[in-house]
Amino acid sequence: MAETDSTPTHFIREIMLADKASGKHGGRVHTRFPPEPNGYLHVGHAKSIHINFGLAEEFGGKCNLRFDDTNPSKEEQEYVDAIIEDVKWLGGDFGNRIFYASDYFQQIYDWAVDLIKKGKAYVCDLTSEQVRETRGTLTDAGTNSPYRDRSVEENLDLFTRMKNGEFPDGSRTLRAKIDMASPNLNMRDPVMYRILRAEHHRTGNDWCIYPMYDWAHGQCDSIEGITHSICTLEFEDHRPLYDWFVENLGIFHPQQIEFDRLNLTYTVMSKRKLLKLVQDGLVQGWDDPRMPTLSGMRRRGYSPQGLRNFARNLGVGKTNGITEFEKLEYYIREDLNKTALRVMTVLKPLKLVLTNYPEGQVEQLEAINNPEDPSAGKRTVPFSRELWIEQDDFREVPPKGYHRLYPGNEARLRYGYIIKCNDVIKDPVTGEVTEIHCTYDAATRSGGESRKVKSTIHWVSAAQAVPVQVNLYDKLFNVENPNVTPEGQDFTVHLNPNSLTTVQAWAEPDLAKAKPGDRYQFERLAYFCADKTSTPEKLVFNRTVELRDTWAKVQKKG
RNA sequence: UGGGAGGUCGUCUAAUGGUAAGACUGCAGACUCUGGAUCUGCGUAUCGGGGUUCGAGUCCCUGCCUCCCAGCCA
Numbered sequence: 109m110a111e112t113d114s115t116p117t118h119f120i121r122e123i124m125l126a127d128k129a130s131g132k133h134g135g136r137v138h139t140r141f142p143p144e145p146n147g148y149l150h151v152g153h154a155k156s157i158h159i160n161f162g163l164a165e166e167f168g169g170k171c172n173l174r175f176d177d178t179n180p181s182k183e184e185q186e187y188v189d190a191i192i193e194d195v196k197w198l199g200g201d202f203g204n205r206i207f208y209a210s211d212y213f214q215q216i217y218d219w220a221v222d223l224i225k226k227g228k229a230y231v232c233d234l235t236s237e238q239v240r241e242t243r244g245t246l247t248d249a250g251t252n253s254p255y256r257d258r259s260v261e262e263n264l265d266l267f268t269r270m271k272n273g274e275f276p277d278g279s280r281t282l283r284a285k286i287d288m289a290s291p292n293l294n295m296r297d298p299v300m301y302r303i304l305r306a307e308h309h310r311t312g313n314d315w316c317i318y319p320m321y322d323w324a325h326g327q328c329d330s331i332e333g334i335t336h337s338i339c340t341l342e343f344e345d346h347r348p349l350y351d352w353f354v355e356n357l358g359i360f361h362p363q364q365i366e367f368d369r370l371n372l373t374y375t376v377m378s379k380r381k382l383l384k385l386v387q388d389g390l391v392q393g394w395d396d397p398r399m400p401t402l403s404g405m406r407r408r409g410y411s412p413q414g415l416r417n418f419a420r421n422l423g424v425g426k427t428n429g430i431t432e433f434e435k436l437e438y439y440i441r442e443d444l445n446k447t448a449l450r451v452m453t454v455l456k457p458l459k460l461v462l463t464n465y466p467e468g469q470v471e472q473l474e475a476i477n478n479p480e481d482p483s484a485g486k487r488t489v490p491f492s493r494e495l496w497i498e499q500d501d502f503r504e505v506p507p508k509g510y511h512r513l514y515p516g517n518e519a520r521l522r523y524g525y526i527i528k529c530n531d532v533i534k535d536p537v538t539g540e541v542t543e544i545h546c547t548y549d550a551a552t553r554s555g556g557e558s559r560k561v562k563s564t565i566h567w568v569s570a571a572q573a574v575p576v577q578v579n580l581y582d583k584l585f586n587v588e589n590p591n592v593t594p595e596g597q598d599f600t601v602h603l604n605p606n607s608l609t610t611v612q613a614w615a616e617p618d619l620a621k622a623k624p625g626d627r628y629q630f631e632r633l634a635y636f637c638a639d640k641t642s643t644p645e646k647l648v649f650n651r652t653v654e655l656r657d658t659w660a661k662v663q664k665k666g
Numbered sequence: 667u668g669g670g671a672g673g674u675c676g677u678c679u680a681a682u683g684g685u686a687a688g689a690c691u692g693c694a695g696a697c698u699c700u701g702g703a704u705c706u707g708c709g710u711a712u713c714g715g716g717g718u719u720c721g722a723g724u725c726c727c728u729g730c731c732u733c734c735c736a737g738c739c740a
Contacts, residue, residue: 116679116680116681116688117680118679122682142740143740144739144740146739146740176740178739178740179739179740181739182739182740235738236737236738239737239738240736240737243736244668244736245668245736246667246668246669246735246736247667247668247669248668249668250736277738278738280738281738283738290669291668291669291670292668292669292670292735293668293669293735293736294735296736299737299738301738302738303738304738318738320737320738320739320740321739321740322740325740341671341672341733341734342733342734342735342740343734343740344670344671344734344735345669345670345671345734345735346735347670348670366671368672373677379740421678421679421689421690422678422679423678423679423680423689424679425672425678425679426671426672427671427672427673427678427679427732427733428671428672428673428732428733428734429677429678429679430677430678431677431678431690432676432677432678432690432691434677434690434691435677435678435689435690435691437690438689438690438691439690441702441703445702445703446703450700450702452700479700479702479703480703509701511701512701520699521699522699522700523699524699526699554699555699558699561699562701563699563700563701564698564699564700564701565700566700629700629702631700631702632700632701632702633700633702655700655701655702655703656701656702656703657701657702658701658702659701660701661701662701
């Protein structure tokens with residue numbers, strides 16, 4: 109995961125550098141990546157993974173993968189499995205250090221007893237509504253719970269009975285005794301445990317009380333000897349509570365550090381919203397290639413290296429911003445350009461006949477697999493009298509600046525010959541162009557003598573072409589920030605109805621050997637990735653990201 | 667209106683009292699058997715007002731704006 113080139117430093121690295129210099133924690137750096145298994149990981153997590161695993165590696169430390177599984181009503185094993193796969197795929201090295209908050213339930217319980225004995229926690233009989241009512245407001249102090257001053261003995265007894273299942277769900281809580289007048293609402297006697305009878309994906313029905321995030325997280329960090337507990341900005345207000353717990357317990361004190369989460373234009377990043385897209389069938393699952401999930405991006409063809417480069421170049425700060433989607437695409441293209449094999453595929457076919465080319469003749473032309481990487485080698489492409497070319501590469505009436513094929517004009521067939529367009533065949537009824545007739549110049553075969561022509565187009569020999577189903581993906585949303593919605597409507601109103609178009613295409617025969625997950629560049633078009641459902645009998649490709657298209661830009665401007 | 671955190675090109679990030687820099691985007695051009703890639707050039711920024719200082723994006727005061735917090739979610 110180490111990156112070689114220089115990137116600007118950031119405040120978290122500075123903190124670690126300072127801690128190392130001062131000998132804090134013996135100069136040790138140990139981080140953790142703590143997802144809740146209630147959904148799939150998304151690009152935002154890629155940033156967090158990069159920070160936590162990257163910094164640990166950089167400082168010669170470790171980063172644990174820890175599941176924050178303190179709420180069994182939302183968490184599932186499916187998510188655990190998917191998260192592990194995604195972190196590995198991105199290159200996060202957690203060795204055998206997969207931990208769960210639930211591993212520590214007993215210890216956390218014992219510590220709660222500790223706090224009760226110290227008079228710093230109490231069992232509260234208020235209902236959740238009453239707790240809310242007595243919490244006060246942003247401007248007014250809360251009021252003490254009438255159960256706040258129970259004796260240690262009574263608290264111990266009640267808490268034991270809570271654990272033993274003597275009380276119904278929601279009837280009681282264990283709360284920290286801090287300060288109901290604190291301007292920080294998190295300090296107004298926060299709930300530590302709630303009674304909740306739900307089967308836990310790991311502990312089954314062993315427990316009917318579960319610790320809240322605030323009561324569990326820092327303690328888990330402490331148990332694992334985490335030195336720097338990195339989380340997102342919304343937890344800044346929780347830091348005093350985080351500190352209060354470890355201090356009052358007198359246990360190892362990790363430092364919580366907050367950074368700004370990633371936001372991307374044209375995408376939603378909240379797990380709640382992503383879940384809705386999946387549950388409402390608005391996409392075809394968590395790994396739908398249009399999803400900003402890591403599994404969706406993987407299926408779409410994004411490479412781990414491209415994602416890492418992106419994450420590294422984001423920087424780490426504390427400002428709430430929104431990164432342009434184009435930046436992500438840039439780093440994906442940059443990596444794919446270096447690694448993806450080139451191949452010719454025609455998405456919108458138009459028949460082209462070389463009238464002076466011998467019928468039945470087939471030549472094998474040599475083509476370069478990746479001009480950016482000589483070690484990728486070469487392949488051959490069959491060439492014959494009848495070809496498919498892209499509809500966009502022919503215009504009966506060329507617009508200004510167009511220098512592909514049009515009547516009377518010459519163009520080169522990639523890796524083949526220079527051809528000249530002579531005739532246009534149209535459907536007598538519709539007037540639609542059905543075929544174009546050209547002649548080829550036998551002296552101009554690729555590699556031999558040449559003369560300048562203004563454009564080179566891709567093609568596929570009709571007789572040898574293999575059919576491919578191609579999924580053309582576009583942005584899932586059609587506005588920069590789908591979270592901003594008109595009154596009474598939700599983010600789904602911004603769904604792009606054209607985010608998926610499927611076409612049948614013709615590809616050169618070499619593509620038939622593609623395995624699911626293989627990434628290619630269909631020359632002059634875009635990068636594509638063989639879908640997980642693709643087989644040699646039925647090839648399916650997903651468009652990852654388009655090539656930059658200068659001509660399209662020129663046209664758009666008119 | 668309490669508390670917390672922020673505000674530098676269109677976007678993201680640097681500059682740690684000393685020439686406001688880079689990346690993405692945009693625009694223009696070169697090159698090209700991918701209108702790809704590559705290369706070159708151009709453009710736009712310190713939230714406002716005071717102050718300290720030889721010198722302020724940075725320090726002080728003051729105002730403004732944005733985000734987060736009133737789950738027995740994380």
